[in-house]
Amino acid sequence: MPFGCPKHSRKHVFVAILGFGMGVGAWAQTPTPPLSPPSAAIDLTQPPLLVDASGVTSQGQNLGEPCRLQTPDHPVRLFDAIRDALCTDPKTRQAWAAVQVQAAQLGQARAAYWPKLDAALQFNRDHAASTVTGQPQFDSNVGSQFRTQALSLSWVLYDFGARTAAAHSAEQLLLASRYSLDDTLQTALLKTAKDYEAALAASAGLDAARDTARTAQESLGIARARVQQGVAAISDALQAQTAYAQAAADETHAKGTWQTAIGALAIDMGLDPEAAPLQLQPLPAAAGESSVAIGSLHAFLDDAKRINPKINAARAQHLAALAHAKAVRDAGLPSLHFTWKYSRNTQPVTGLGLPSFPADAQDNFVGIELDIPLFDGFDQDWKMREAQAQAREQGQALIDARRQVMHGVWSGFEGYKTATADLGSTRTVLAVAQQSLAAAQKRYQLGVTSILEVLHAQQALAKARQQQIQALTDWLVARLQLAYAVGSLGQSVETQGSVP
Incomplete structure (x- = not known):
């Protein structure tokens, strides 16, 4: 059940992410181990x-090689x-x-x-041509180059x-x-x-x-x-x-x-x-x-x-x-997720029979999603x-x-x-x-x-x-x-x- 709030400023989005994630996590999640890097949390003594x-x-010794x-x-x-x-x-x-x-x-x-944070970068080259039969004034032949940048964050807040x-x-x-x-x-x-x-x-x-x-x-x-x-x-x-x-x-x-x-x-x-x-x-x-x-x-x-x-x-x-x-x-029970996505692209805007115009589009999305498994074939x-x-x-x-x-x-x-x-x-x-x-x-x-x-x-x-x-x-x-x-x-x- 996601809800969106498009075109907010990035500053407000990051504040919302931190505040909402910390608040819901403190209220909903059961006590868990400290969120520290795995390499620091697991101490293996030789x-x-x-x-x-x-x-x-054996400090400094190559343990893969026998003595x-x-x-x-x-x-x-x-x-x-x-x-x-x-x-x-x-x-x-x-x-x-x-x-x-x-x-x-x-x-x-x-x-x-x-939380999981992903980034995507795209560099695109597009060529679109159309011919309208009997209406040459609506014909178009447009070529463009544009790029897209996107960030997405997902965080499981509660999973029973x-x-x-x-x-x-x-x-x-x-x-x-x-x-x-x-x-x-x-x-x-x-x-x-x-x-x-x-x-x-x-x-x-x-x-x-x-x-x-x-x-x-x-x-x-x-x-x-x-x-x-x-x-x-x-x-x-x-x-x-x-x-x-x-x-x-x-x-x-x-x-x-x-x-x-x-x-x-x-x-x-x-x-x-x-x-x-x-x-x-x-x-x-x-x-x-x-x-x-x-x-x-x-x-x-x-x-x-x-x-x-x-x-x-x-x-x-x-x-x-x-x-x-x-x-x-517990994996078969509902789970609550927090998501945030931000994307920006420079794809030109064009219309039927019109020339393309340079554009700069941005999109922000913040949402909470509740996943409820209903039926999986008794798996x-x-x-x-x-x-x-x-x-x-x-x-x-x-x-x-x-x-x-x-x-x-x-x-x-x-x-x-x-x-x-x-x-x-x-x-x-x-x-x-x-x-x-x-x-x-x-x-x-x-x-x-x-x-x-x-x-x-x-x-x-x-x-x-x-x-x-x-x-x-x-x-x-x-x-x-x-x-x-x-x-x-x-x-x-x-x-x-x-x-x-």
Whole structure:
């Protein structure tokens, strides 16, 4: 229902635009976010772990290019390995780009609060000729050149909350993308951390294999000395030599396992696995011996419900779907628009049988338009049903995410308790096995036992060493897995010696 007021002065028109628009907007429109430029309203903070190799923040860094790293010449900490891996991982950068895409979509949703101003410029050349049959005095042949300038402004004053719901949906989708980025970072972090722990375990296994080979060589030396003294049969030396050969073969196998694990970690960090092998910072001798309480399962579950990115992302997706359903519903309601148009042209005025006369025409138009949707072939109804079904779908996805996280926390909690208990047991077994071997070698030197007791003690010690290394590895991985299930993995990595 537009109304016009042509040929007003431009000054009065602009005053009318500002006064009327501000007055109607303050009276009719529900509270909305401040009308500020989208680039200023949306502040995206770069994730702290997406940094370069020197640890400098990414300000001024081209985030479209992965980091170019070199093999470090110092022992690598777990945090260093994770930092380099996240810096070069394409999945983390892809997730960060998705956040930026969603931020741009939020800016588009907020742009609906601004008025729209358009300008049009035309340069025309016109030639018109007419011949009136039997009346040559009315014939005309006119050529002209003229230009047209026009400005038009439109502003949605009231729309029953459709823009607000659309902006809220975009905000929740941006929040969901941020949580998805957090989940991607933690997933990549967990993989790199597991590979780091596997490399540490392989290094410890190689050291244990070397110790076992050295122990077997010592036993072989004792057996040969007793054979030369004539107090032991040659079979003792042969059995000890067989045990030493087996220990040497185990050492070779352990070295291959270590090289495989180190290469996998180098690939995670974006390095060349064929370059000089990485040096890892060894774990403290007292790793895992802390008596810090594990905590209660309910505390971990409560923390997971609050901070786990999978749950938070699913919750934001559900809220975004609900807001979208409201925006679709409100889009079918009436909307109030303010319009203003101004145009000016220099098209000549002419008439039948008359010459053209230069002219300068201007037109101003101010109006309010109320759009009332009446019937669209049930298109809006089907859109509402689709949006409502999507909201229900996202609601079930939220329930599923909560269940999966709860299962992960329960499994991680029990696994961590078991790994902690196993670690203490294997330390006791290792200490007893070391004492048993020392006693067996002493007894054999004194001639009060056979070489078989020494070889059995060697095998028991080698097995105890492997069990202790495996238990320590399981404890480290279980600690990380529990932190990942809760959603606090980044905090646990920054403090490597703490319980998640």
